Amino acid sequence: MLSALIWIPVIGGIIIGFLPEKQAEKARPLAFVFAGIILAFTFAIALQFDPNQSGLFLSESFSWLEQLGLTYSLGVDGLALPLIFLNSFLTFVAIYASSPKIARSRFYYALLLFLSAGTAGAFLAQNVLLFFLFYEVELIPLYFLIAIWGGTNRGYAATKFLLYTALSGALVLASFLGLVWLSGASSFDYEPLRSQMLPLGSQIILLIILLVGLAIKIPIFPFHTWLPDAHVEASTPISVLLAGVLLKLGTYGLLRFGVGLFPEAWAVLAPYLAIIAAISALFGALAAISQKDMKRVVAYSSIAHMAYILLAAATATSLSLVAAMAQMVSHGLISALLFLLVGVVGKKTGTRDVDTLRGLLNPERGLPIIGSLMILGVMASAGIPGMVGFITEFMVFRSAFNTFTIATLLCMVGTGLTAVYFLLMINRVFFGRLPQAFSDLPVVPWSDRIPAIVLAALIVILGLQPNWLVRWSEVETASLSQFHGEAVVSLESH
Template sequence: MVSTSFPWLTAIIALPLVASFMIPLVPDKQGKTVRWYGLGVGLADLVLAIYAFWKHYDFQKPDFQLVENYAWIPQIGVNWTLAVDGISMPLVILAALVTTLSMLAGWKVTNKPRLFYFLLLIMYSAQIGVFCAQDMIQFFLLWEVELVPVYILIAIWGGPKRLYAATKFILYTALASIFILVSALSMAFYGDNFTFNMQELGLKDYSLTFELLAYVGFLIAYGVKLPIFPLHTWLPDAHGEASAPVSMILAGVLLKMGGYALIRMNMEMLPHAHVYFAPILAILGIVNIIYGALASFAQRNLKRRMAYSSISHMGFVLLGIASFTELGMSGAVLQMVSHGLIAAALFFLAGVTYDRTHTLDMDEMGGLAKKMPSTFALFTICSMASLALPGMSGFVGELAIFLGFTSSDAYTSAFKVVVLLLAAVGLILTPIYLLSMLREMFYGKEGKAVKEIFLDANPRELFITASLIVPIIAIGLYPKLITQTYDAKTVQVAQNARNAVPVVAQQMVSLPGLAAPQIPAAQPKLLGMIK
């Protein structure tokens, strides 16, 4: 663990939080000043995070760095403990970038602009706090704080069914959070050492039965946020009704919180249970990939089609986590960063289109290419990135996951062949539903919602999209740009996961009731499969 004399992470978290409570003091009549204020704070925090990591973070070390530890609620043993490593550091930058751009995307908000930017800044702080927290109760509180702004942002600035979508979101995510709290408290009280510190929790000698139960609790909680089928149904409704800035954050950051937590807690803190559940994650990943792709075909609402696309793409993250290989883990982290950029760009462009057409119904579109050529070009670039065109970040992430799973010695050849063939079906379906989306929107006869369009994307909208496309292409052409920031950590995580396998093999002999769970991958052959 590497500490610094200055509390960089606290500063990064506190800046947007403190700034949000200063908004009532900002002199503003029509929301023009407050939007500059919010954008300035977001940009300042992004620069601060980049500077702190550039100057004080060593990419070659897998250890936690920029460590801070302060007594917070000593009566119950809760500390303000922060640190970042190769898994969390890229996601902090992603969250800062996407949230800052979402503030610029909300430039035309005229309904309660002070409240709008107040909520965005609260989200900004909570999201970064989740990625940096090293105390389970601290993590849980920040996780919960992030839910409230999303609910209000959808309920006030959403579409016609906004209250239904917002209520469904808060019910799913808040109920799922109970599983985080129960699992965290159980781990804290386990054994003689009472602690909420994540690193100390990961060192406890849990029984295999306890690990399995805690793993299930975390899997349910983070499966809702990722989202994993069948816990996903809140996402299409939320995206379908949320405004473009909120959809950018939902797709670009919130889903990644689920993937991050699965790695941090399920995989790192409960490695023996992960041996059992990794095959299940692989199966769930395949279900996500194919189900999300097929469900996209049935959607006539543009943003709901993209939402199901996100479900499909996050299935690859599950495959990477289940791979037990360094390359697969690297691909999982890269896929999260890549999808965060691509999805944020696509949902923003959907918002640009909605501003002109006043509809998300693709049946009312058509012929947009002539009226909005710049938007057409940007939509095409981002769609190509989403379908994993070589030279784009999506291609690198999915390729790493495929190769990582293929090279894994944890599974039988038959299991790997089935998984990879089914995943390949998803890869084939992805360009079909994305290209058909482009065809219906931009080609053919003009739809009735297109006839009155006279304005293409403006400079602000071009800048936002370009700010996301540039790193998408840069990572696609030179993946080391991002992989060098986390390779040391993903190697360590994958090695630790493999080291847990022999221990589980011994326990399976002594616990025959757990020796053959009713899933193909956990039969004794899987210790065969899981060597």
């Protein structure tokens, strides 16, 4: 069942890619079918999950390259399951949001399915070398999706993305290789490596290498510069996947491999990570205020909100780790909604310039439903109570406040700035007098509204009933926090 999440989209991508040219119009319906099957398998896995059980509740393991210590080991637990679900769901949304008349449709939809497969494989991998392989594989389809179907500067943005994230993968691999070599382990399997206790100095060096690699992926200031360019040039469905799921590979790595493999070194570096999180949160928020492109505003907002996950991970308590998982899902849903809506505005008006757009909330000649959904999305991002963004950010700040008080307060300032830059954007774009140039905007069909409405509903539902979100990860994050705490006690005793 776990392999199905990887190989069904691969098979689907191959079938779609080799469709005869005269049957290219079947690419989108077939992609829907395969994405629906993946989502159905994810539901089936979730139904088997016991939220009171710690550890893997489903696993697969086959010998592959024993000489290299590489095994085909997959598993799903409370850390992986929410992100697997997010990947399957947003892949379906991205396919739905793609234009029915997109050029080179067979190649496009095949790449979307390959991207889903690589991302799922990274979340499921229980062998660190296998994680690295999937971590790198997903770069290839995303590069082509930006380079071929992106904006005017797509080549530059795609190349910059590839160089940055390839360096990220190289650093992650270097850390894993160093861990296996210094520990004398016979394989790259995750669980045996957790029991290998290296000298603290070696742990710190390897963890720093790993953190820099993951910081590029998340991204964290100052390794963020590839993200705004990638978002601006990427098409709307690709921005949905990039912000909603792919950035989470970095934050997932913080918990799974940072806290899980280097607990003693994590305790030493945690204060510095909290400081970096505060700097990144403030930088992302302040940079968003000065942007003129709506997509850049949302992109810099992502940098700020991903920093909250780093703050929670640095704290490494049971509450903070479950808060980090909840914030990953929350940010995935909110950013996906915002990028979808910005895409509709750009498509209907021909621009995303906040200084050009005005009055789009006009009920007769504007985009009132899109504007209303955008207001809901920015309220969720700003942490307004009743929406999922509030409860996840509150959990992060509550769990980190006693440990990293100053860093938490600075991050809370970043949350306040979220309201500033989004209110500036909303006020300029949706309020005021609708210019004559935008007085005859095309009607937004319900087919374009449905994915945004579904995302908005999830944001509100999970905000009103957050236990439906946090219950998946509570036991597993408590176990990870306990493992970290035992390592800290051992460190202090020495």
